[in-house]
Amino acid sequence: MALAATSVFDLLALSPPGWGGNLLRGLAHSLEIAAGAYALGIGIGVAGAAGQLYGGRVPRDLLEAYTTVVRAVPELVLILLLYYAGTDLLNRGLEAFGFGPADISGLAAGIVVLGIVQGAYSTEVIRGAILAIPQGQIEAARAYGMSARLLMRRVTLPAMLPYAIPGLANLWLIVTKDTALLAVVGFNELAQETRQAAGATKAYFIFFLAAGALYLMLSLVSNAAISRIEKRARRGMANPAGGPA
Amino acid sequence: MKAPEKWAGHHLAMIVIGAVIVVACATLMRWDWLADYGDEIAAGLWRTIWILAASVGLGFALAVPFGFVQVTGPAWLSWPAHGFCTLIRGTPLLIQLWLLYYGLGSLFPQFPWIRDSFLWPILRQAWPYGLLALTLSFAGYEAEVMRGAFAGVPKGQIEAARAYGMSRFTLFRRVWLPLAVHRALPTLAGETVLQLKATPLVATITVFDVFAVASKVRQDTFIVYEPLLLVAVVYMILSGLIVLAFRAFEARLPVRLG
Amino acid sequence: MTNWTRTLAAGVVAFAALTGAAQAEAVKIGIAAEPYPPFASPDAAGNWVGWEVEIIGAVCEAAKLECAITPVAWDGIIPALTTKKIDAIMASMSITEERKKTIDFSDKYYNTPTSVVGAKGTKMDATPEGLKGKILGVQVSTIHADYAKKHFAGSAAEIKEYQTQDEANADLAAGRIDATQADGIALDAFLASEQGKACCELKGNVADDPAILGLGAGVGIRQGDPLKDTFNAAIKAIRDSGKYDEISKKYFNFDIYGG
Numbered sequence: 001m002a003l004a005a006t007s008v009f010d011l012l013a014l015s016p017p018g019w020g021g022n023l024l025r026g027l028a029h030s031l032e033i034a035a036g037a038y039a040l041g042i043g044i045g046v047a048g049a050a051g052q053l054y055g056g057r058v059p060r061d062l063l064e065a066y067t068t069v070v071r072a073v074p075e076l077v078l079i080l081l082l083y084y085a086g087t088d089l090l091n092r093g094l095e096a097f098g099f100g101p102a103d104i105s106g107l108a109a110g111i112v113v114l115g116i117v118q119g120a121y122s123t124e125v126i127r128g129a130i131l132a133i134p135q136g137q138i139e140a141a142r143a144y145g146m147s148a149r150l151l152m153r154r155v156t157l158p159a160m161l162p163y164a165i166p167g168l169a170n171l172w173l174i175v176t177k178d179t180a181l182l183a184v185v186g187f188n189e190l191a192q193e194t195r196q197a198a199g200a201t202k203a204y205f206i207f208f209l210a211a212g213a214l215y216l217m218l219s220l221v222s223n224a225a226i227s228r229i230e231k232r233a234r235r236g237m238a239n240p241a242g243g244p245a
Numbered sequence: 246m247k248a249p250e251k252w253a254g255h256h257l258a259m260i261v262i263g264a265v266i267v268v269a270c271a272t273l274m275r276w277d278w279l280a281d282y283g284d285e286i287a288a289g290l291w292r293t294i295w296i297l298a299a300s301v302g303l304g305f306a307l308a309v310p311f312g313f314v315q316v317t318g319p320a321w322l323s324w325p326a327h328g329f330c331t332l333i334r335g336t337p338l339l340i341q342l343w344l345l346y347y348g349l350g351s352l353f354p355q356f357p358w359i360r361d362s363f364l365w366p367i368l369r370q371a372w373p374y375g376l377l378a379l380t381l382s383f384a385g386y387e388a389e390v391m392r393g394a395f396a397g398v399p400k401g402q403i404e405a406a407r408a409y410g411m412s413r414f415t416l417f418r419r420v421w422l423p424l425a426v427h428r429a430l431p432t433l434a435g436e437t438v439l440q441l442k443a444t445p446l447v448a449t450i451t452v453f454d455v456f457a458v459a460s461k462v463r464q465d466t467f468i469v470y471e472p473l474l475l476v477a478v479v480y481m482i483l484s485g486l487i488v489l490a491f492r493a494f495e496a497r498l499p500v501r502l503g
Numbered sequence: 504m505t506n507w508t509r510t511l512a513a514g515v516v517a518f519a520a521l522t523g524a525a526q527a528e529a530v531k532i533g534i535a536a537e538p539y540p541p542f543a544s545p546d547a548a549g550n551w552v553g554w555e556v557e558i559i560g561a562v563c564e565a566a567k568l569e570c571a572i573t574p575v576a577w578d579g580i581i582p583a584l585t586t587k588k589i590d591a592i593m594a595s596m597s598i599t600e601e602r603k604k605t606i607d608f609s610d611k612y613y614n615t616p617t618s619v620v621g622a623k624g625t626k627m628d629a630t631p632e633g634l635k636g637k638i639l640g641v642q643v644s645t646i647h648a649d650y651a652k653k654h655f656a657g658s659a660a661e662i663k664e665y666q667t668q669d670e671a672n673a674d675l676a677a678g679r680i681d682a683t684q685a686d687g688i689a690l691d692a693f694l695a696s697e698q699g700k701a702c703c704e705l706k707g708n709v710a711d712d713p714a715i716l717g718l719g720a721g722v723g724i725r726q727g728d729p730l731k732d733t734f735n736a737a738i739k740a741i742r743d744s745g746k747y748d749e750i751s752k753k754y755f756n757f758d759i760y761g762g
């Protein structure tokens with residue numbers, strides 16, 4: 001089944017019978033999942049870092065266990081475990097309270113699953129960034145009599161941001177690629193759409209190449225955006241090259 | 246790194262809770278399949294370990310030149326190396342694997358001579374593609390680390406070596422490379438754990454690693470959680486061993502290598 | 504309980520914004536998220552098409568159910584059913600004793616022979632002797648995998664298991680395996696494709712083994728779920744009304760329901 005050059009364009013055409021539209025839809029789903037999981041991960045990360053630094057011993061140990069497990073177990077295994085166990089437990093919980101089973105969309109499940117994975121890494125990044133804030137800044141804020149919450153909101157979080165950005169940027173690049181793992185549970189993100197297109201047309205080489213190009217484009221665009229953000233975030237910092245130690 | 250804290254009551258409580266969970270898992274869940282699949286799990290585990298070791302070793306060997314040429318090489322070497330890193334780091338490993346295995350495979354029928362070549366016994370199997378993809382992936386990420394490590398070696402060290410009249414190759418072998426590897430070593434443990442976490446992807450191209458065995462158990466018996474929990478524990482143990490092994494290795498190296 | 508309170512309660516438990524609770528109570532029919540022509544495969548517009556997809560439509564219409572086709576990875580399709588991600592499986596799943604331990608089945612809605620397809624020009628047939636020294640590909644956790652392990656493991660060089668039949672076909676065309684054993688109709692469709700035509704041919708049907716090959720494909724449902732009777736009645740209804748034959752004629756020139 002030789003594939004002539006023209007048929008490549010036919011295969012990748014945006015409207016049916018071309019499969020380009022499917023790939024772009026998959027890319028959009030991947031982006032949705034990545035953005036949601038990233039946001040959830042940062043939320044978990046801020047809470048987790050605060051818990052690790054300022055929390056009691058029990059939350060600290062629990063968070064330690066959480067980040068250790070996530071960093072040691074393959075994402076693929078975590079995704080399967082969280083995907084099946086998560087919805088199963090949720091539905092059992094709902095049943096116990098007398099509700100019917102919740103209908104969890106693939107999108108929500110993907111976001112939660114990847115978000116929990118991201119959260120562990122975010123926790124580490126944000127914890128490191130908070131520790132990198134010069135102690136004097138926080139002491140100065142305390143001396144002004146700021147409450148703990150105000151201190152967090154007005155000083156700690158904004159001050160740690162420049163230190164956290166390189167790590168968080170890296171996490172964004174990771175989460176965009178990790179969405180591909182959801183293909184293994186059958187989510188219709190880019191990798192799965194590609195696999196279906198490739199299987200249906202037998203043009204495996206072309207479609208995996210095309211998907212690779214889309215992911216690469218996403219990475220390059222992200223990289224460009226990240227370096228602009230990093231520049232902005234480092235305005236007024238004494239050591240422009242300084243990241244978290 | 247946090248200093249080890251004193252043993253406190255809550256530690257004991259958490260250990261008790263942990264033990265209760267383990268006992269509950271052992272008694273309440275189904276583990277009867279372990280006997281039937283014991284041999285396959287062992288074979289899968291072995292496959293996971295050697296594909297990890299081989300891809301880390303080969304990948305690191307590739308990463309050294311790829312990192313080095315990006316620091317001092319001529320443009321015709323540094324640009325392809327940089328492009329390679331961007332390509333590997335910019336796309337998911339899963340897509341790279343599928344492109345290599347199914348993508349290349351779909352082109353075979355157009356080249357019938359491939360099946361008669363002496364390489365065919367290797368090309369028809371799945372593990373070479375898995376090993377290749379994992380090796381390239383490790384090389385791509387580690388080359389970035391090595392680039393930084395080579396660039397970070399203090400200029401004075403290299404100038405001193407040059408002043409001794411060392412040839413360029415000796416300089417590289419005796420001074421620059423060991424110093425760079427020493428700088429990169431702390432990240433190597435982390436990169437190897439990340440590589441371990443990437444190995445189960447080869448199950449999607451029919452390589453029967455420990456994760457693939459667990460999937461098979463899941464599919465054969467419809468037991469959902471137990472096989473996954475087992476492999477999760479297996480990977481945690483392997484990660485721990487990797488970290489310990491690198492720590493022991495680092496401890497044996499003199500702190501001030503230069 | 505009214506709909507909105509249920510929605511609210513479920514939402515609170517499940518991170519309010521991230522989940523939506525079942526509102527229309529659509530019955531979610533799980534299909535395998537992979538191309539499996541001519542039964543179910545995605546088209547370029549993102550729709551699922553094929554004989555089985557049309558049968559799902561007809562059955563749901565006859566049962567007056569609102570159905571939503573939900574693609575799920577094959578290897579997780581039974582857990583997806585038992586954990587209520589889907590409510591029924593219509594993915595060419597054969598009714599076997601092993602699966603019956605975990606889920607219930609409706610009556611069969613089709614039954615087809617099992618074939619072996621191999622590379623053109625190679626001498627083989629669908630018997631243990633005929634596959635001696637060959638590498639045989641099968642889809643993991645199917646009746647075909649079980650059958651191959653029982654009957655061909657002794658003589659074949661290797662039995663290689665794939666996540667999807669589609670990938671086994673791809674590797675057969677690539678020459679990485681010598682033959683594949685699967686559902687006869689799915690293999691017919693493969694042989695009719697450009698790729699299949701070029702590389703492979705039918706080597707024959709395997710000898711029957713009802714204990715493994717089962718009793719045809721049925722709708723998988725959770726144990727004890729009354730949907731079983733609903734589906735049985737609906738399958739009978741479309742058989743009686745002629746709808747079943749009308750759909751089948753578009754795809755096959757023989758009786759897919761089997762004896």
